[in-house]
Structure formats: C-alpha cells, structure tokens
Amino acid sequence: MRAGDLRRALRDALLVGALLWIAVTAAFVRDRNKDATQRALRHAQAAAELVAIGDTPPTPTAAAAIVGAPVASKEHGFLRRRVAHTPTGERALGGPTAPAVDKLLYDAAGRYDKDGPFVAMLTDGSERAVAAVATARGPAIAITAGPEPRAPVPWLAVLGHLGLMLVLVGVGAVLGGRARGVGVALGLATWAFPAYFAGGPGLALAMLAVAAAAGWAHATGATDRAIASVRAHKVALSFLAPAGVAMIVLVVVPFAVGLALGFYDHHHGRWTFVGLANFKRILTGDGHALSDPLNFWFILGVTLAWTFVNVMLHVLFGTLFALILRQPWLKARGLWRVLLIVPWAVPNYITALIWKGMFAGEYGAVNSILSGLGLDRVSWFSSWATAFSANVATNTWLGFPFMMVVALGALESIPKELEEAAEVDGASSWQRFKEITLPHLKPALGPAIVLGSIWTFNMFNVIALVSGGKPGGSTDILVTDAYRWAFERGEQYGMAAALGTIIFLLLLGWTLIGRGLTKGDEEARP
Amino acid sequence: MSVRRPKLPIVVGVHALLAIATMAVLYPVMLVVKKAFEPGRQFALSPSPIPKRVTLEHFRALLSARGSHGELAFLQHTISSLAVAIATTVVGIALSCTAAYALSRFRFPGRKAALTSFLVVQMFPASLLMIPLYVLLHELGLLNSLSGLVLVYSTTAIPFCVWTLKGYFDSLPRELFEAARVDGAGPIRIFWTIVLPLARPGIAVTALFSFMTAWNEFILASTFLTDEGKYTLPVMLKSSVGQFSADWGQFAAGALLTSLPVMALFYVVQKYLVGGLTAGAVKG
C-alpha cells in the first residue's frame, strides 16, 4: 500500500462527499420544516375540534372561538360584522381598534364560508396554523400560538456515519487494486442512509448512483486526470474565475430560469407547467392570420426588416463618414469626429423621447421642416411605412457613430505606402477602394455587424418609446411583443419567456452563420 | 482616400456636405438644449433650434427639487448614479481584463466554450431576465441596493468588454511576452506590468462602455430600487415625462446634465476610441 493511494481515495471521497452532504442537509432541513408544519396543522385541527364541542384546547393557542355568520351593514353590503363565541362569553369582531388576533379569526371565518372546513398555515410568516371545523353555530376556529419546536440535529449519527465512510474508503485504499474504487463507492454509498430518512428512496437511489460513478471515476483515474488538468491550467483558470463565477450567478442562472419559464403558464402569481404549449401558440400565430400584426411570423418579418435596414444604414453612414474623416486634407478632423460621435453619447432613452417629439402629430419638428420645404405634412404613426421609417431614422441616428468608429479604426491600419503605390500605378479610386480599403474594412466590420445586429434585434427602447408599436402593433418587434405579453396581456410571463427563448435561438443561429461568413473566429489565426 | 489633395472645389464641396450632415446630426441635440433654456413645460411646436426667450428656470427647479427627507433630489440621484456607474466600471473592468487575459494568452480545456458563452449570453433579451433577476436579487438580499445594481450591470457589460479586450490583447506582439518570460516574469507580473499598460486604449474603451451601461439603464433600476434616496438619474428623469403629465422643460434640463458626463468621457477617451474597439480584428 502506498500513502498516495490513501490520500487520493480520501480526497475523492471527501470532494464528492461534500456535494452529497449539501444535498442531504438541504433535504434534512426541508423534511424538518415539513414535519414542524404538519405538527402545527395537527395541533390546530385538534384544537379546533375541541373548541367545536365547547372544550378548552390543551395546547397553547393564539385564538380559539366559534365565529358566527356575517351580518352585513345596512348601508354597505361589503361591511360585514361577525361575533365570536368563546367559553368565557361573546364579543363582536372588528372595529377601528380591534385586536390583531381577532382579524385572524374573522378572516378564517370568511375563508370557511367560501371553502368549507380547512386547515392551513398562516401566510404572514409567523409559522402559525389555523383550522376551521363545522359546528351548528358556525365554524370553530383555532390558531396555534407560534412556531413548533424543531427536531434536533442527530450529531452522534452524523459523526458515526462520517467515521464509517472514512473507514470504508480507507480499507479499500489499503487493500489496493480494484478495491480502491470499490472502497470509494461503498464509503460514499453510506450517504444513502441519511438520504433515505431525509428525502426518501428517490434521493437515496441518486446517492447510490453518484457513489457508483465516483468509485468508477476513481478506479479509472478520471478524477486524477481532471484534477491534474485543473492544476496544469490553474493560472488561466484563476484569471477566468472571477468573471466566470459572476457570470454564472448573475447571468447563466437567470438565463436558465428564463428558458425554463417558457414551459410554464403564469396566472395571478401561479405557475403551471404546460410543456411546449406556449411555443406552439407562438409559432402557429396564436389564431391570427399571417397578415395580422399580432402573428408571430409577421412580427418576425418586421424584426428582420428592422434589423437589416438599420444595420445596413449604420454601416453605410458609418463607413461614409469614416472615409471622409480620414482624408488628410480635411480641416479640423478631430472636431468633426467629436461632433459626429455625440449621438452615441446621448442616453438612448433620451434620444428616443426626443425623436418621438420630433415626429409627433402634425406639429412635430419634422413636419414643420417638411412644410417649410413646401412638402406635405406626414401623419407619421398612422401608417406602417412611415412609422417604421420614424423608428429607423431614430435608430440610425443613434447607431451609426459606433460603426463609424469601428471603420475609422480599420482604415487607420491601412499602410500609407500601399495606397501611395497603388496611386503611382494609376489605379482608379474605385479600384483602390475595392482592392485596398474594402479588404481592410471587412475583418473589423464583420464582428461589428454581428454585434450590431444583435443589439438592433433587441433594441427595445426605440420601438417602445418612438412608435410604441403604432399603428395597431404593426411596428412592434419581437422584444417589444414579449414585453406586451408580460405586462399588457394579463401578465403572461410564460409566453414572454417562450418568446425570449425563440429570440435567443434566432440570434444564436444568426451568430453561427455570421461567424462562418466573416471568419471572425480567432481560431483561424496562427 | 486619395493621398494627394484633390481639386479645390471638391475640397470645399466635401466640407460643405460634412457641415450640413453634422448640423443634421446635431439638430435633435440642439432641440434639447433649446427646450432646456426655454420657459414652459411643453415641447414647443416651432422647429427652430434657437429659443425665443432664455431662462434658467428649469435648471433651478431641477436642482432645487427636494425628496421626501428634504434632501436635494437631483444631487442625491447624481451621487447614486455616479456611485453605481463608477463601481460598475471598476468591477466590470477588473473582471473582464482578467478573463480576457486568460482567454487570450492561455490554452486550456473549456476555453472555446467559455468564449462562446460570453458571446451567447448577450442574446437573451435583457428585459426578459428581469423576472428571474428580481427573484435572485431578492434571495441574495440585494434588492433595493445599489450594490445589487452594480453586480447586474457589470455582468451585463462583461461579455462585450471581454470580447473587445481579448481582441486587443491578441493584437499585442507575442515577442514581448516571450522576452518577459525569458526574463523570468510570471504570468501575474506579465499581466500587471506589460499587458495592462499596453492595453490602455482597449481598457479605456471598455471602461467607457461599462460606464454607459450603468449610467443609462432605467428599466432594471426602476424595478429593483424601492427607496427614493437610491434612485439613479434615469429613473428620475424618465418619471418627469409620465404618461399623463409631462414636464419637458425639466426633462430637457435633466437630459442635458445627464448627458454631459458621458460626453466628457467620450471626449477624454476619443483618441483611444478609434482602434481600441477594433485592434484585435484588424491586426490579427
């Protein structure tokens, strides 16, 4: 036997054991809370039954009484008085200065009138239970006094179990050979016992499966290799870890939850699993004709047109300005550049609100300018084409500086000698543009276009604030439609999440295609 | 892109066109400036960018408005916004520089997956992450705290920053690293003394981006914050033009003051801006 074997076996067992410990502890805490809840419910039920036959309950109660039927006030039908009957006498429930427990009795009686006899936990977080049973005079109601005591943690059993696990793992390691893996598996398998008591057979079976897998991984040396690999790359991984952890907690987890919500239906704070129903509803157009602005395919078409037109205009204006700005003979180049970047610096919700004002009604600045030029005023948001154009104008304005800056950067990298040589050779400006400028623009603009199209595809603020979907929701894009599902159609968060998933898949597909087209992938480089 | 200077009429023509285009680009901004200095709550109907009468009334009203506890609201919101934006920038840059360095200079299993996931997570519409994020921040006890916003904003900004910075790090000459390694410098020292100083343009640009992410966001801020004293500027600004009643004068004054820091940053960073964004793609 070698000391290294024992160390490795214990390492694996403790690593996996720690994970199992978390799972079992979680199950234990849950089970213990459930147990306390059930005792509270039993006590409340028993107390209520005693109250019903006129006895005083033995366990402490916050309140216990038989509550009479409501008597509605003459003026206001919804103001209803009840009377509580206790062995010590009667009292009216309610009034501006009534004690707080009386309200619990009153509300329980109201619930009894609606649902019949019940026993439940109070929802105020006090861990008290309330029960109502039927009597001839009305419901007998009892409310427990406070949280039930929790079962103690079985520390002795925990220590014994840990010892047994270490012994089994150790014996396996000492025997050596195949027994090492078996020892790890058997040692970890001991977690099945507490798992069975805390979480039932399902959890126990899961523990056994994990134990077997861990034993197998240990026997084949898979864990050794994994740990060696982490060791070998520990510098790189520790540089990546802070961002990685932050991303997993704050982006990947909500993202996964967001994906999962797409399979649920939401109604009044309750979630129901509905499988693919949301997706089916969206993809089949939700009963709308294809020409209806509420049909998914219509919105998708608008979104694609929106993205394409915008990105095209961004690239066009961005490149155009960049080409002008890099001319060496241009006066005050720095000044022009700063002025043209200004739209990027203005927060985009401010931009959107300004442009909305400029397009407003018959009096907006745009219409005033049009009529000043002798043209007709345009009612911008009453037809699709004009409303869409208004959105596009806004977004082009705020988006072109980014492309301009990217293009400027790319153009700066063109070696002067190359252009001079071409000019000496008598190449026309079009030839020079095609042969020299364009090839230098492409590698920088490619990724920028992919990124820009993702941003434009999800550009919520401009659509929501400028056209607001007018007319008739026809200028909505997928994100604004998703928002409507969440907040304007009865809080159907499930539909919104499903739409979000579809948006994600579309963009994922587009990025894969886009990366293939632009070869922006750094792996292509040496 | 002619190297030689073209004929004079062309030069003059291009300057004139550029001037007109720039005027058009700046027109909406000038309307805001006009409204900020013009009396009245309404968006004026005239398209002229020059105010008829000039007043500082909107700025005075904005700056002297008081919150529930008698504090100067605009000042308070500015401080909140600055704190959030600066913290976001610092956290975002710290996290993305290290991650980008790992992804650019090291080869390890899972690297490609990490790179891809930094790109992919940007694709789920942020507005739909709101509900899960709300529950998550609630569980972490970070709702209604500026720290929670900082965490959310910096993770929003990280993917773009990582990609930009990685491109920039890729473009740094390999020989430098080899030389440093031969001199016996460890990876941390190389990162600290060689990569960071050389990557200043890239860092400046991503810092600007992180700052803007935090400075301009209002949907999450207005959902997560439930304490007036913590509101950021956009939350306040957006609420001055509500559905029923809008005070465009104060909005314009606020918009102007809100845009100024970003514009100043752009001005400072602009010499890095060109190139900082694209170094990786161009030089690779």
Add this chain to the structure above:
Amino acid sequence: MIRGLAIAALCAAAAACGRSDAAVTVWHAYDKDERVAIEALAADWNAANPERKVELVAMPYDGFGDKLGSAIPNGNGPDLFLYSQDRLGDWTAAGVLEPIEFWIDDATAARYTPEALASLAYHDALWGLPVAVKSLALYVRTDLVPTPPRTTDELLAMAPALTARGVFALAYPVDDLYAHAPWLHGFGGRAMDGDTPTIATAEAVAAAGFARELVQRKVVPAEADAALTATLFAEGKAAMAISGPWFIADIPAGVPYTITTLPTVSATGLAAAPYLGTEGILMSARARDKDAAIAVALAFTSDAAAALRAERAGQVVPNPAAYRGALADAPRLAAFRRQLAHTVPMPVSPAMRAVWTPYKNALGQVVSGAASPAAALEKAATDIANYARTEGAR
C-alpha cells in the same frame, strides 16, 4: 474568486443596514402639490406618533403598479400604498392585498361618499379607503370659446370657425380608451359587463364612428397624445381639451381657461361620462404591523386630512364633510365634483387589463380611416377574447 466573494460580502453588508423596521412604509406616485400635501399629513402623523412613524416613498408613476405586484408577494413591498381601484381584481386574486372591512364600522364608513367607498369593494370585501376621485372633464380656453358647448352638436357647430383660424376645437388622445370612454358611455356603451369584455357592441361602434367624425371634420387632431394635448392647449392651437385634474399643472400662467362638465351626446341625449377612478390607500397582505397601518390609513383619509389635500393639492376628495368654508365653492373642485355625477366606475375585473391595448389599436385604425368602426372593434374583440381564452383555461 476571493475578490468576488469580498464584493458579495460587502454588498450583503450594505444591504443589511437598510430601513428602519418600526415605521409604516407608504408608497405613492404623487408629484408636485399632491406630494407636498401627503408629506404634510405624514409630518403631522409623525409628530403625534413618534413611536410608530410613517415613512413615505415616492415612486415613478410609470410601472408603479407592476412594481407593487412584484414587490409585495416577495416581501419587499410597502405596508400601505396609494393606487386607484383598477387593479383590485388582479391583486385580490394574487393575494397582494389585505381586506380591511374588519376595521371599518358604519360610523367610519359614513365619512366617505358611498360610491367612492363602494368602488374599493370587490368580492364582498373592502380593500382600501378612498383618498381622491379622479375623472376627466372639459378644459376650455375662454379667450377662444366664450361659451362652452353643452352638446356634441354645439361642439361640431363651433368647430368650422375655429378651424378657419388654424385652431382645433378640441384635443384629447383620440386613440386612448380612457380618453375615449366619455363618448363610449355617452353613446350608451360599456367596455366591460362584469368580468366579460363587451367590445363590438352597436353603441361602441357608434362611439368609435363619432371619434372618427371628429377627426375627419378636423375638430380634433388625429395624433395627440397627452403631452401634445397639453402643448396644443397651452399654445392656443386647441380651444378645448379633455383631461383630468393633473392637467392644471400643465397650463402655463396667463392662459385664460375654465373647467366644466363634458357635453351631452346629441345622438342619444346621454351625458358623456368619463371613467371614475378612485384612488385608495390600500394595505399590503404582507404589512408588518397591520394595526398601525390601518391607523395611518384612517388618519390620512379623515375629514381634516381630506380638507388639507383638497386645499393644498386641489384633490377632489370623497369626504363630504371636507367641503367647508372656501373649499365649498372653489371653482375647479366644483367643476370636477359636478362631473362626478356623470361618470362610470373604472372596471375592476382582471380581464380589463387585456382590453386597453387592443382597443387603442382599434381606435387608431378607425380614426385614420384604415378600418371601419365595426371591423376594427370586431378584431379587437377577437384579440381580447383570445388573451382571455388561455387565462380561463385553468
């Protein structure tokens, strides 16, 4: 990694030292005068009750309702909040609200007008105490229209003279159901019958047709939202406007105007009746100290408190006893109080939430001439039923 943990720890520590727990927190979306008035009430309360103070938190109006709906079930909400009754249906079903009829006896109830109190009742329970009632009314520029129109025919008749001067007779957000509601009700229609949307009725079609006529005859501008309505009225490009009490703040000093009731619809002889929104002080189901909370709610809606709010903020308060002395005949309050007689309570049903946007789309189509009133409303009815279909499927 360590840095990440340190940040997380710092943040948690920062979050822990949050608000004081003893106070009764009240969220509101009040601004300007209304805010000043309620802050005065809170100051009075805090002076009298130093051991259980009130803490007011002002919220942006946009998204206020959604924020309440998500904050309260998660335990991050206020103890009390001010909101109108239109989300009662949603919130009672989701368990957001605490029923308060337990604390209210007939003597207390007698403070308020029965209609205002009843509008905060839903499903045999009371969910809030009325703070203010809000409805639209007619704003008239007296320099352009010396005598306000009493009927819609009069309104149509005075339009050509004004149009000739480049002035619209009337401005309001034509495509917004809330602003369109006076005509809808004036033509005898309703948007909801209990929990059932009633969209494409003959009355609704007639009302939408009337809105289209207003636009086509250039009586009303086609695209005015609330902001543009204010601008047009302020600059004299619209002689009248339909809006609520909040509009007063939008009118610049020096503009001569008066407020009056909306005209009678000549086609039916019924008064144009806007929605009546009752702003209530509502209690969260998760309120920490409910006894303290109800005491605050009662104090903020007492007759004296109501008089203070009416006087300082021009609120139309539902406490008859508050209108004494100068308040009894303050002209603006009087105009809105007269309009109250011709109002329709804002629907409380959750189904109403899905009505606004399709209705807006339909009205937009009608006034732009893209669809006939009947066709547009039929389409809206189908869309609304479609959203309700899945909601009712459980």
